[in-house]
Amino acid sequence: MSFLRKLDLVEKVDPEIAELILKELDRQVYGINLIASENYADEAVIQVQATVLTNKYAEGYPSRRYYSGCEMYDQIERIAVERVKQLFNAEHANVQPHSGSQANLAVYLAFLKPGDTVLAMDLAHGGHLTHGSSINFSGILYRFIHYGVDRSTELIDYDQVEKLALEYKPRMIVAGASAYPREIDFKRFREICDKVGAYLMVDMAHIAGLIAAGLHMNPVPYADFVTSTTQKTLKGPRGGFILCRREYAEAMDRAVFPGTQSGPLMHIIAAKAVAFKLASTEEFREYQRLIVRDARALASSLDSRGYRIVSGGTDNHLLLVDLKRLGVSGRNAQDVLEKTRIYVNKNLVPYDEKPPYITSGIRLGTSCVAARSMKESEMDTIARFIDTSLKNRRDSTILKKVEEEVIEFCKSFPIYGD
Template identity: 50%
Template sequence: MHQPAVPHLADSDPELAQLVESEAERQFHKIRLIPSENYVSTAVLEATGTVLTNKYSEGYPGRRYYEGQQLIDPIERLAVDRAKTLFGVDHANVQPYSGSPANLAIYLAFCQPGDTVMGMALPMGGHLTHGWNVSATGKWFRAVQYGVRKDTGRVDMDEVRDLARAERPKLIFCGGTAIPRTIDFPAFAEIAREIGAVLVADIAHIAGLIAGGAHPSPVGHAQVISTTTHKTLRGPRGAMLMSDAEHAKAVDKAVFPGLQGGPHNHTTAAIAVTLKEANTEQFRTYAHNIVANARALAEALVERGYDLVSGGTDNHLILVDLTNKGIGGKPAARALDRAGIELNYNTVPFDPRKPFDPSGIRLGTPAITTRGLGVEQMPQIAEWIDRAVRAADEGDGDALDRIAAEVRELLVNYPMPGWA
């Protein structure tokens, strides 16, 4: 059953309770490879479901617009202090509701509508909020975008420098949603300094790796750092903004009152728990295991003839171009889901196909590493992926069901927080 149990929910709304139970069971029986997903600890689940959700707290600790903050203020201060300690930053704001609102606050803090901003193009691995044309950030600002080299799948920092010199953006974003390689924060910082831009490191995907020492930190290079608190950090669905002292006031004013009202106090508490868990030797081992698993899985896929963007991975994420397999990312992802392997279809750089029917799939290892799977299981997962992709191409649904049964048999031995 769901852990912690939800007996009151079951009594008051059995239909919804059954959906929650079924989702927990589904997560238990799947190899979950979506790189932006994870399993939070039972402690984080408990914090998220507390009476803190009852309290409204517009403002910041010591400067609220509602009474009754005697216990809320210490909770938020605890989360802030833990973020500053864990990441080694001057300032942290734990109030943003999620990653996109956090990034919008950065624009509000440092730009005016129509200003030039620069980020990685979405089809190349960037994020919608880094100035892509369908996002508000691409409509309200003049966005220029960099990409990756066609021959390497990696960012060419000389091209980034040339573009920045020509366009003179006020903000430069580095980071994204489908970047399998180490982000060169010092090189981005040098370019930003040269043109007087504010450098923003969006570390939403790699925050846990940075906290655990498995990826270089942007601290000391980027003036502002944006991150979600889930993904590799293994916390609730929330976000944080961190900065040096010089940019702290602008960040805080942009979050509140600039962009949002009262923070979600139950999420703030869960973030505090997450940050405490991340500041342990156990978590540091976990972060390095994520990378080891991703590299092992990437190598096993390459051995089976799969074309990986940039040839492999340095972090938690693998981006696969399925063109040489004769199948699109969407049908492959759907077949893999039936086979008990959950990932997402994804655009690859220079993709000739449409975003809703792209050439690639995106997968990662944070969730399976939380379950305790190690490098010794990665060749088996690669073999299941290969069998499922071939079965999808051949229309063999029975083969997919056989793989799903094998997946369930393996996962019985690996406990999952949230299901007992």
């Protein structure tokens, strides 16, 4: 922690920014982070990012760079590639995508032509912007058709996916989501793809850590391409990567560089290498198991307080809470909880009647609280904080009291050592 507070050089040249960084550190330490797409990168992962590796251009790939002086960068990138291939048992990996969105962009560029039909999960049912939202490059350049979840079970309706695939004959089917609390059957997706001759792209951004730990089905044997971020359950730096079969390697690499990016962020690639190493340890696997136990405990504690949990529970690191019964919108709940230092995001629930900037639900994730070693009994405390805040949302005295309790509670669960 002292390492994270050491900003003497920044304080000298830019005290304004230094002060904001320290305030943000305090916000993270004295707050409960339930944002499902976030995590706390290991201190070693943070340290690597603040090194001289940020100084160099290394356009190209190991031994095929456009600049001289890339010897260390070649070794670093090769290590990152080998580690991630081993972690997910993949034939080929590209660790250069700057983000998850860049990874998806590169796959589409490599294997689709503008106007091609793609089948993906509806954003309103848990999909992602880059899975064909009309305001994203994906929906602007390609013809996306969307599948969703069944109205009563709130689970992916694989029969509907198959029906749509047979009807629209997509060139690619995208599996993977941003707000789906259940395990995804990648084998079934492969079978559907085979029926219509479509590529299968799996975007495992949210669940990459769970897959690395062997808790969820590994998509690599079934998918043609797997994309991911490194900053979510995987606990690495902000960034992306792509896995694919050897036969697609050349086209894939060309689509990343020079297709969609130029200079790779080598300090981030080094940080990814460190994160992949950490993700192959037994300690990491134990951490992933705790994430899932915590998510289930939080779902059941909220359920017992009368909250409706979408699909009745969770198999992964996140849960969706439908707030209609309480008569509060997702946006309002997010704002109220922020006052008590509990960070969540508003989220559409399946078949939501409210618009995306209001929503009827919130998405809660447990990657951060599990990283602080908060266990099942702590999830009950957090459910109580949430419940008290939402039910007393107009009572500033009670909200202040909850905020004080949250600060005290957080003191027992450090993020970074001391």
